[in-house]
Amino acid sequence: xxxxxxxxxxxxxxxxxxxxxxxxxxxxxxxxxxxxxxxxxxxxxxxxxxxxxxxxxxxxxxxxxxxxxxxxxxxxxxxxxxxxxxxxxxxxxxxxxxxxxxxxxxxxxxxxxxxxxxxxxxxxxxxxxxxxxxxxxxxxxxxxxxxxxxxxxxxxxxxxxxxxxxxxxxxxxxxxxxxxxxxxxxxxxxxxxxxxxxxxxxxxxxxxxxxxxxxxxxxxxxxxxxxx
Numbered sequence: 001x002x003x004x005x006x007x008x009x010x011x012x013x014x015x016x017x018x019x020x021x022x023x024x025x026x027x028x029x030x031x032x033x034x035x036x037x038x039x040x041x042x043x044x045x046x047x048x049x050x051x052x053x054x055x056x057x058x059x060x061x062x063x064x065x066x067x068x069x070x071x072x073x074x075x076x077x078x079x080x081x082x083x084x085x086x087x088x089x090x091x092x093x094x095x096x097x098x099x100x101x102x103x104x105x106x107x108x109x110x111x112x113x114x115x116x117x118x119x120x121x122x123x124x125x126x127x128x129x130x131x132x133x134x135x136x137x138x139x140x141x142x143x144x145x146x147x148x149x150x151x152x153x154x155x156x157x158x159x160x161x162x163x164x165x166x167x168x169x170x171x172x173x174x175x176x177x178x179x180x181x182x183x184x185x186x187x188x189x190x191x192x193x194x195x196x197x198x199x200x201x202x203x204x205x206x207x208x209x210x211x212x213x214x215x216x217x218x219x220x221x222x223x224x225x226x227x228x
Contacts, residue, residue: 054161140212
């Protein structure tokens with residue numbers, strides 16, 4: 001039985017090693033294609049990898065250094081080779097089955113850790129059903145950035161796997177609007193996603209945010225971080 005856990009990363013200001021490509025060690029070099037996003041498709045780089053990286057591929061769990069139960073969940077190649085993924089057949093894929101197991105002792109993430117949302121579990125199902133592809137697309141617009149349509153979904157996808165629950169990583173919760181606003185206006189959010197001012201580059205143990213998404217966050221902050 002495949003098992004994986006939601007894990008916490010180290011304090012935000014403890015620097016982590018960088019690989020030659022500028023990302024955190026142990027991940028594939030990932031780039032976006034020039035293809036526009038199809039609303040009926042699930043894209044691994046855009047949608048699946050971010051929450052697996054933040055919820056599962058952390059030190060002590062399913063990062064390359066720990067590889068609990070032999071499972072590594074920080075890249076497409078590692079997921080395919082270690083997480084028992086059967087392309088086009090989610091019901092025969094352990095990566096999906098552990099998310100819906102009826103036995104709470106076998107269901108993942110384990111009790112006490114922030115669970116994946118119904119939308120994230122469905123996303124894993126759909127991604128596998130569509131062939132578990134190593135795919136990506138371009139989907140970023142800086143012309144109209146609001147908290148509800150851009151910032152909140154981005155934080156949910158790429159940050160809340162670590163920064164949620166009773167004991168969020170580094171003691172920093174990003175669950176509510178006020179949490180996100182305060183972190184943004186303090187400068188911590190931008191320093192973290194850019195890896196500046198002594199902060200660890202976030203998202204942790206994953207590829208950096210694309211420049212366009214960083215620009216979206218900066219535009220929202222420059223506007224006063226409104227709850228729009």
